[in-house]
Every structure is written in structure tokens, then in C-alpha cells.
Amino acid sequence: MKxxxxxxxxxxxxxxxxxxxxxxxxxxxxxDLANEIADVDVRGALRDRGYFRASAEARLTELWNEGAxxxxxxxxxxxxxx
Numbered sequence: 850m851k852x853x854x855x856x857x858x859x860x861x862x863x864x865x866x867x868x869x870x871x872x873x874x875x876x877x878x879x880x881d882l883a884n885e886i887a888d889v890d891v892r893g894a895l896r897d898r899g900y901f902r903a904s905a906e907a908r909l910t911e912l913w914n915e916g917a918x919x920x921x922x923x924x925x926x927x928x929x930x931x
Contacts, residue, residue, distance in 0.1 A: 864886065887925065903929050907923060
């Protein structure tokens with residue numbers, strides 16, 4: 850198993866931070882956001898590096914929610930493909 854390069858990790862983190870908002874980790878919005886992170890951010894970055902058959906999944910877990918402040922864990926699993 851290969852680890853994601855640090856540059857890609859930073860890219861994912863910035864993208865996730867920009868999209869997260871209060872109440873986002875519940876319901877359909879959370880599912881849509883997780884799918885967008887997996888398809889656009891993860892698979893897109895991997896395709897840019899030549900992994901054209903990469904697949905990815907993302908899952909969001911709300912850690913805390915204090916009004917305007919929210920903590921979210923984003924778990925990503927990716928397969929680079931053959």
C-alpha cells in the first residue's frame with residue numbers, strides 16, 4: 850500500500866476545510882460532500898498523477914458541533930488501480 854504524498858494530503862485538507870459548515874455532517878449534504886471529496890479531490894489528484902483507474906471513497910464523521918465551529922473527521926480510502 851502506498852501512502853498519499855504530503856502535497857496531496859494538504860490539498861485534500863484545504864479543500865475539506867473550505868467546504869465544511871455547521872450541520873454539514875448529517876443527512877444528504879454529508880453524503881454529497883463525501884462523494885465530491887472522493888470523486889473531485891482524491892480521484893482528480895490521482896488522475897493528475899497518471900492513475901487513471903483510481904477509485905476512492907470518503908466518509909465524514911462529525912466530532913463536535915458548537916454553532917459556527919465544527920470538527921469533522923474525513924476518512925478517505927483509495928485504490929490506485931492496475
